[in-house]
Amino acid sequence: MTGTLHVVGAGLAGLACAVAAARAGRHVVLHESAGHAGGRCRSFEDDSTGRLIDNGTHLLLGVNQTALAYAGAIGGLDSMSCRTPRFPFADLTDARRWVLTPAGLMSRPWDLIRALGFPALRSDETVAGRLGKSPRFHDVWEPLCVAALNTAAEESSAPMFARLLRATLAGGAKALRPWLFTKGLSAALVEPALHTLASRGAELRFHHRLTGVAEDRLSFDGGDVALGPADRAVLALPPWRLERVMANVPSMPTRAIVNAHFRLDGMPALPGGLPYLGTTGGHSQWLSVRDDVVSVTVSAADRLAARSADDIAAILWREIAPLLGPANAALPAHRIVKERRATLAHTPAAISRRWPATTGWPKIHLAGDWLAGPWPCTIEAAVASGLSAARLATDRSDLAFT
Numbered sequence: 001m002t003g004t005l006h007v008v009g010a011g012l013a014g015l016a017c018a019v020a021a022a023r024a025g026r027h028v029v030l031h032e033s034a035g036h037a038g039g040r041c042r043s044f045e046d047d048s049t050g051r052l053i054d055n056g057t058h059l060l061l062g063v064n065q066t067a068l069a070y071a072g073a074i075g076g077l078d079s080m081s082c083r084t085p086r087f088p089f090a091d092l093t094d095a096r097r098w099v100l101t102p103a104g105l106m107s108r109p110w111d112l113i114r115a116l117g118f119p120a121l122r123s124d125e126t127v128a129g130r131l132g133k134s135p136r137f138h139d140v141w142e143p144l145c146v147a148a149l150n151t152a153a154e155e156s157s158a159p160m161f162a163r164l165l166r167a168t169l170a171g172g173a174k175a176l177r178p179w180l181f182t183k184g185l186s187a188a189l190v191e192p193a194l195h196t197l198a199s200r201g202a203e204l205r206f207h208h209r210l211t212g213v214a215e216d217r218l219s220f221d222g223g224d225v226a227l228g229p230a231d232r233a234v235l236a237l238p239p240w241r242l243e244r245v246m247a248n249v250p251s252m253p254t255r256a257i258v259n260a261h262f263r264l265d266g267m268p269a270l271p272g273g274l275p276y277l278g279t280t281g282g283h284s285q286w287l288s289v290r291d292d293v294v295s296v297t298v299s300a301a302d303r304l305a306a307r308s309a310d311d312i313a314a315i316l317w318r319e320i321a322p323l324l325g326p327a328n329a330a331l332p333a334h335r336i337v338k339e340r341r342a343t344l345a346h347t348p349a350a351i352s353r354r355w356p357a358t359t360g361w362p363k364i365h366l367a368g369d370w371l372a373g374p375w376p377c378t379i380e381a382a383v384a385s386g387l388s389a390a391r392l393a394t395d396r397s398d399l400a401f402t
């Protein structure tokens with residue numbers, strides 16, 4: 001097959017699809033409505049802090065094998081670093097400190113067995129319904145659930161959480177190793193993909209917004225593209241954008257993530273001695289340090305996101321400043337990033353409405369983190385869906401990022 005593959009959307013799903021197809025020798029045209037690639041996973045130069053920051057702190061684990069293979073294939077792994085599986089925690093309301101490790105997770109076998117889905121789970125069960133009575137709910141299960149699913153434990157799907165936990169623990173300590181984006185998200189996952197595409201002769205069209213789709217035609221704000229007999233298209237758009245160009249897209253609830261980036265006078269040392277720290281007892285859930293910037297992540301943050309950026313900065317700084325030492329009392333230069341639709345809400349009802357990658361039109365397929373699959377909306381889900389769509393569109397089930 002020698003036609004062109006049109007990939008619409010240069011988030012990670014679209015980039016992964018385009019890279020996989022271009023590496024297989026297919027002519028690719030990538031269309032993106034924004035002036036940059038990366039979608040919900042990108043870095044930008046920020047005036048307030050004078051630093052390159054990420055729209056939100058992202059983390060991969062060793063279990064995210066497709067995402068890591070993608071990063072390896074484009075040359076992005078050099079911009080990442082891998083740590084041992086230790087996750088220090090601090091409570092913001094008292095002096096408690098603890099460390100979560102694989103062995104620690106196993107230390108209460110009955111809790112873990114229930115979390116893994118035994119005895120059998122109902123499809124509508126929530127994480128809080130399943131684990132809310134555990135003495136470790138607030139210190140272990142709730143923070144893990146909110147971090148992994150970006151959804152409050154009271155409404156998160158217990159079967160999805162169990163599946164994630166099973167996949168992770170089955171891979172042993174290696175699968176739990178955190179991978180950090182030490183030079184930013186774009187340096188690892190976006191810029192090397194664009195270089196790979198350019199070097200393989202792909203065409204990149206930014207500021208090129210899809211406005212309509214038919215069986216044999218894509219309409220952009222700059223004009224139409226007819227799909228010839230050997231041409232294919234992959235629409236790598238989130239559901240709230242896809243519904244503008246395609247009928248019957250299910251309405252999917254979403255959840256916000258708020259990130260606060262504070263620039264300090266020097267590189268801070270977090271309790272626990274690692275460049276990341278989980279926190280409980282406040283709004284702040286994770287702290288991460290890159291050079292002289294400390295970033296705070298708040299997931300499932302719809303209520304917080306409704307407040308002004310000034311309020312959010314003051315609230316989060318008040319919570320975390322005591323962890324950074326007395327030298328850091330005054331509110332420093334900062335940037336608040338509200339991603340109002342960071343991911344789907346991973347409720348049992350929403351998960352059951354996720355779509356497959358096929359559209360009923362043989363030339364047009366879908367990609368994106370929100371499609372049906374084993375993973376919640378994550379980098380892994382986005383990259384895996386992009387790879388699957390590339391396989392469908394090229395009729396090459398052997399495509400891989402090896």
Ligand SMILES: Cc1cc2nc3c(=O)[nH]c(=O)nc-3n(C[C@H](O)[C@H](O)[C@H](O)COP(=O)(O)OP(=O)(O)OC[C@H]3O[C@@H](n4cnc5c(N)ncnc54)[C@H](O)[C@@H]3O)c2cc1C
Pocket residue numbers: 008009010011012013014031032033034037038039040041055056057058059060208209210211236237238241257258259339341342343367368369370377378379380382
């Ligand atoms: C703050 C935050 C923190 C996160 N943390 C993590 C984490 O720690 N670990 C993890 O694995 N995942 C994390 N995620 C989730 C991860 O970022 C997403 O799952 C992933 O980036 C989704 O990629 P995507 O390609 O499916 O969608 P998107 O990134 O939304 O890409 C869609 C692209 O399509 C473009 N587009 C939209 N409409 C049109 C149109 N009409 N025409 C052309 N182009 C269009 C958009 O501009 C965008 O570039 C986080 C997300 C956020 C927001």
